[in-house]
Amino acid sequence: MPSLLPFLVLGLALGGVFSLSGVGIVVLYRTTGVLYLAGGAVGAVGAFTACSLATTAGLSVWPAAALGVALSAAITLLYGLLLGPRLAQREPLVKAAATLGLTLVLLGTMSWIWGAQTYSLSLPTTAWGIVLGAVHVNGTQLISLALGLLLTAVTALFLDRTALGTAMRALADDRESSALLGVPVRRVEAAAWLGSGVVFGVAGIVLSNLVGLDITGLTFLIISGLAAALVGRLESLWTTLAAGLVIGVAQSLLTSVASLSSYRSMTPFLVAIAVVLVMAVRRPSQTRV
Amino acid sequence: MIEISELTVRFGGVTPIQAMDLTLPGGACGLIGPNGAGKTTFFNVLSGFVTPATGRVLAFGDDLLALPGHRRARWGLRRTFQSEQAIEQLSVYDNVAMVHEHTGGHRRDRHRDVLTALDFVGLSVSPTAPVGALGAGERRLVELARAVVGHPRVVLLDEPAAGLPDEETGRIGAVIQRIPAELGAMTVLVDHDMSLVSACCDVTAVFDFGRLVAAGPTQEVLRDEHVVRAYLGTEEVA
Amino acid sequence: DTGAAAASSAKPSKASKCGLGNGKTATGPAIKLGAIVSDTPGLSFTDVTDMANAYFSCVNANGGINGRPVKLVVAKDALDPQLTASLATKLIDTEKIVGFTASSSVLDCSVNAKTYEKKAVYGIDAGLSLDCFNSPAIAPVNVGASYSALATAQYLLDKGAKKLVVFTSNTPDSNAVNSSIKELGKKAGVPVTAWVENVPIADANGLALKAAQAAGAGGGVVANLNAGEALKVFKAIEQQGLIDQALWGCPAGCNDQSMLQQLGSAWDGKLGVNAEVNLAGSPGPDNQLYLQLRQKYAPKTQLGNFGQLGFTAARIAVQALLSIKSGDYTTATVGAAFKGVKDYRSDLYCKPWYFGTQAFHTANNTTRTITPKSGQWAQTQDCSEMPALPNNKFAEIRAYEKQIGLG
Amino acid sequence: MTVTTAPALHVEGLRVARGTRTVLHDVRLDIPAGEVTALLGPNGAGKSTLVLALGGVLRPTGGRLLLGERELTGRRPEKVRAAGVAVVPEGRRLLPSLTVRDNLHAAVYALGRESRRAGVEYALELFPELRQRWHIPARALSGGQQQMVVLAQALASRPSVLVVDELSLGLAPVVVKRLMPVLADVAAAGTAVLLIEQFAHVALALATTAHILEGGRIRFSGTAQELKDNPDKLSAAYLLRTNAEDSPS
């Protein structure tokens, strides 16, 4: 029987991956009211750009990564500014579907540019690490965990405590009412999209180090991230973070169970389904008439 | 006649209705009280959207709480909503016919009953007009028609005249007064327009903070000191 | 371009000719061949058809097929069997192609092999699934992921692996691959652990650890994945410091130039990759021609395996077409010519290639193993035979080869 | 914001369409600072449409909106609000999933740090009921409580022009009575107030000037006293519509 401890440690690292994308989704959802399905693709674009800059343009890794993040942020900002206002009055699902449009555009573009070859991006932090429970944990994995925690703590405080945070949530709830209340919607909106774009850009770079630089893989990692976000009811950053970690650990532990190993990638989905159903049964609908 | 005993409703830490005992005798009954007193919540209990923590509701001897929500409509319970809820996608006729269809009305009576109900509330628009194209006042009337079509036994009206100018309120009041008289259904009216309540209701109950603070003939209740202080305000308006 | 000047110390020989090699532009109606190639995000084999096209362009500039040009009609499919089936219909019924060359599609053989057999349309392809190797109508120029994995396992045994671990990406072939490696282990008296992995892999670290644990000291691991997925796993192995805990191998899918660049020096000499054809830096005349044509017609294709295979398929097809002397190019004549290819020799191959009359085809059954070395692929094991096992056909194939005089 | 300098809101020849139909025709209206102006009219007259146009939500197809000398025509809602015009549209439009606290905080976002706190305090003085509902999402409030929130949002930001559609919607009489002097005070402090109100007696009690809108046109402009004295003038406007309905259009 192989030891489980290493898988536990690796599970936390994997959980960091789910948490990071999950928290990114929740942040953007709470600040703009849009379920941003393009988050994965945007992050992937940033990561591939960074990789290209580092390998072909000969930039060193950190500036390349910074430019990649800037590109992700710029795409997100542009999308938000162009389409946010136009779709503000539509159902959440339509807004989400529109971001799928962006996903497809990015997917096509990435396949066009980077589709033929395999790439990998190695941050210097990936090279060093510590040994924990007989497992080598590298710097990027630690960064991902730390980043998840930091992002959660900072955005939770920012959204709840600051005026700008409140304005963002107001905007996400009802853009027009917020405008009527005097919230400078364009500026606040721009800040929300830009901030979220940076989050997805950074997540993209980090994730590409952790799960590999792979167009479809990174793009649709968003679905696993959504599972964590769902457990957090698209609302609670801390729950999302915790859910991501739990899912990661569970999935990692299943790796070493032979009979279930090939079903382990179902973990995020099953956890999300179970938790949401239990919550739905426990807490009946809150809408009023 | 509706008899309520020991009714308590809780939402987490909030208790919008607390240990309430109340008998609504029949005819047209008014229900008034400050904002957040629990009037809408009370209606929600009757129509099954809110499950009370404790309590019993007997309507004409039937245990209302034992029935699932949609069965209560079939039993004869009808209501309107504080924010009007006529169905935008359907025509005026279909809006009303749908209630008839799902509350046990006979198919052969449908056409007649629906037109009767539309006539009863005095809606003058074409029955084929889509509700989405109607103005606020007309939509309220459509909702009222939905509440009176077929054979209602209890009609709950939640601020049916809110936002309507005095003239239109008067017209709605006239319709409400005819419900017990002509349809034989008891009516419970929630509104903040005292002229409407006094015009329509013989008896009135007053809620405050989830408790029954007064009940009786409307004119007496409106003179009740507590009611005047907590709800009506001391100085008369105009 | 680094590849052309690559590794080998041997002097490159003069490049082979394209077709007739007479420098005359071909004229008249084109002879149409068809190819179905997978092209979806993350899974694209267009290098195969692009290099085949490059060769056909060169042939058309050099006398064509006895004066007539040849044209490859390429249909791109995705992972949708209805689409793949309809493309076959389109190529055969609408485009009126006379044979297939350089098809390289995930689904083509599984979906269409029976149709090709029924309609007697023959193909010289770069097959992906096992179905390509088990059809009378299709003769692949390559080894295919499944047999390549077997060869990789054999290589690890040759290197002294005391245990075999294999994980195969979840495709319809995965069970067959795993069980054939189990047979190999049985034959060699070595325990085998095999499982199927779902792709895309999101937790490569756990997988790396699991594989290393399963291999134990002195074991060998075959990562039977495509290049992108395999790279994730090898990166994870490297980061976990597991490289030296086991012997590592990867089938032909890893024989990829960009993979090589990404692996880095940590893997030098530590990873055996099965090579279906000779190194892209090898000096032989055919490879030199490949390099020239790539430079001229298809510079965007990756250097190496897939391009070389497309080039080879086209070359064999042209050789077959040139053998038709009647000037009548129909499905029947072309099919017969394809089937008639018996002794195609090339410096890209270990052995001559033939189409043969059997119901199954793996003419390319003797392969090399390569490994990264200072930024280049270098050969680490010379041509060696694919192991014949009770659950594969190599014994029969070799017997047949003897019978037709190639053994 | 003193009585003398506060600008009035001028509506000049305003024309607004909803969908394809023109709902307001050449509406001319002055909302002077320092007093309450009442706007009355039957259902569907276009009162709410006018309010939305004032707030910048609906773009007029003709005419102008001026705040003193300042052009507001075609400005976006947040710009209009930033210019000092607070609009409470009909239908209790608040931020449903935000708590009462956040609803008020969002409303004072544009103010300076100090005035933010003061604004929220002021709103809570007016509607102490909201204190107990401070951390409840606005959608869970009762209808009247929601109306209190939207009024509080408007009042908390101390606008120079206040436009309220259906002031007393769903409010208990005692609250309406409490509000009346407040609005009178707000006006007295120099704010221009436009009031749309279902209870004509409430509106006329507060207003100095009154207008009657019917069929998208101003049918009457005069002092509130004049309407109080001649209630038939009001009914006439309503009758007008009944006649219009009878005649084929």
Next chain:
Amino acid sequence: MNVLEDAHRATAPDHARHPTAAIGHRLRQPLSAAVWPAGVAAAALLLPLFTSAYWIQVLTAAAVFSVAALGLSVLYGRVGLISLGQIAMLAVGGWAAERLGQTGALPFWLVLLATGVVTGLIGIVIGLPALRLSGLYLALITLMLAAAVTIVLTNTNFPNGGPGFLGYDPVKSGTVPLARPAVAAGDTAYFRYTVVVCALMFLLAIAHTRGRPGRAWAAIRQSEHAAVAAGINVTLYKLWAFALACFMTGVAGALLAASAGGLTVYQFPPQESITLLAALLMAGMYHFAGAVVAGLMLKAMPALLDTWGVSSNVLLIVFGVGLVQTLVTSPEGIAGQLSRDLARLGARVRVRRTTS
């Protein structure tokens, strides 16, 4: 919720507010709704006379996917419930049909029906959470479910005549399509068969929406509370909607199983369900014609672009841009736009006729 709706009522453009206002009119014209599926079916039956074998296969797939889109259109467009598991349901239908067909005991039409019943029952189970969840939650939960189903199918594979419950033999090669009925053995005949069955599905959906369930669904869509107050058994009608949508999708899956090529897991990635939704939103969620357009967009448009030599990457980009574009500029989708234009044209013609 009400507040939100009120908010929208006040400001959204007319057509965005009442995307389905037209339905009310259509309800009163019993024939017109049935006319066009009949028309489409007739045209489709004639189509093989003019097109190549390739296009027949492409259009067969398009017909199947239009039924999957129809299921979604009923659920979301009519009841307001969102399922992002339609493609997985199509896969489940395909699996069930292949498995049922493998027994060799049932005639083809019965396989279709039985598959529909199986998926319909599964639909009821999926519908249970829908009783409590709404909006994005339901969408995402069904997406999760679809992802899970796909992973299960990856491991079980589609039946290929093997033994046991799963009916899968790992050694056997090739995809094994469901055996076609004798009357529709050829591709052309099978295309006609498919179109007829698909048209029946559309008629089934139309019959539902025009009758009692349709009115109940409209009520539920607007406000569940109002529906209950009107005496509607919300539980029943929601489950009914899910059962119907899954029945139709299951039948479509069975049709797909017998189309050229057979089935593989690759063709049902979970994200394809989002693409289906996108296509349907583009095509028009609130018109049944939208489902037809969506099917064509998903299956025929790629083929068309391919014949024009457009790369699949460009297709993704085109699709993405088109999606955003239609969502922003014409909320009722291509079908809605089309029918509005037609109506306007009709009106103009009528005016001209009366004036002349």
